[in-house]
Amino acid sequence: MTVRTEAATRTGEYRLITTLLDPREAPAQQLVRLYHERWEIETAYCELKSTILGGRVLRGRYPAAVTQEVWALLTVYQVLRTAMADAILDRPDIDPDRASFTTALRAARDQIIQAAGIITHSTVDLVGRIGTAILAELLPARRTRTRPRVIKRAISKYRAKGRDIDRHTYPATLTTRILTPDPNS
Numbered sequence: 001m002t003v004r005t006e007a008a009t010r011t012g013e014y015r016l017i018t019t020l021l022d023p024r025e026a027p028a029q030q031l032v033r034l035y036h037e038r039w040e041i042e043t044a045y046c047e048l049k050s051t052i053l054g055g056r057v058l059r060g061r062y063p064a065a066v067t068q069e070v071w072a073l074l075t076v077y078q079v080l081r082t083a084m085a086d087a088i089l090d091r092p093d094i095d096p097d098r099a100s101f102t103t104a105l106r107a108a109r110d111q112i113i114q115a116a117g118i119i120t121h122s123t124v125d126l127v128g129r130i131g132t133a134i135l136a137e138l139l140p141a142r143r144t145r146t147r148p149r150v151i152k153r154a155i156s157k158y159r160a161k162g163r164d165i166d167r168h169t170y171p172a173t174l175t176t177r178i179l180t181p182d183p184n185s
Helices: 030-036 041-053 065-092 101-114 128-136
Strands: 002-004 009-011 173-175
Touching: 041 065, 041 101, 065 101, 065 128, 101 128
Parallel strands: none
Antiparallel strands: 002 009, 002 173
8 A cells, every 4th residue: 555645655565354255245445445434433422522512521410310411412413313314315426424413413403493394294305404404515525634653642642752743634645456365375
């Protein structure tokens, strides 16, 4: 794999180990591309912690209250993600990464606060008001980005050791070449 940025070019060999054995079902090139998106779960944690809670802490003072609040947060998160998925399913030409969680949350809040469009005709509209807002405010297409790995200090999870650490994130170009084992060796 070769990673090119304006700062440097890195080349290395990586082994892809998987339990998926049928290359038609999961081609190696597709798995390599998906691996780059492996940190998407971090976005979900950020959405729960920073977007829905707005940086506030949980209010429950007892374990049962905290449990109830966590379940409520997870329910809201899942409902908004479902609305986002329904909106994107309506437009299969759009990459799901372009749907904005913040837009979905704002549209849901507006709908609840204003009680707008709560009771409508009986047909089910999978896109709805939240989906319409999501499709109207799509995020730009994601670019492949990279950041050099550094050793971090034990006392702070945010600052790297050393004065000359490059703290920039660069747009990157990934080039992969899949090597298959020689069946005769």
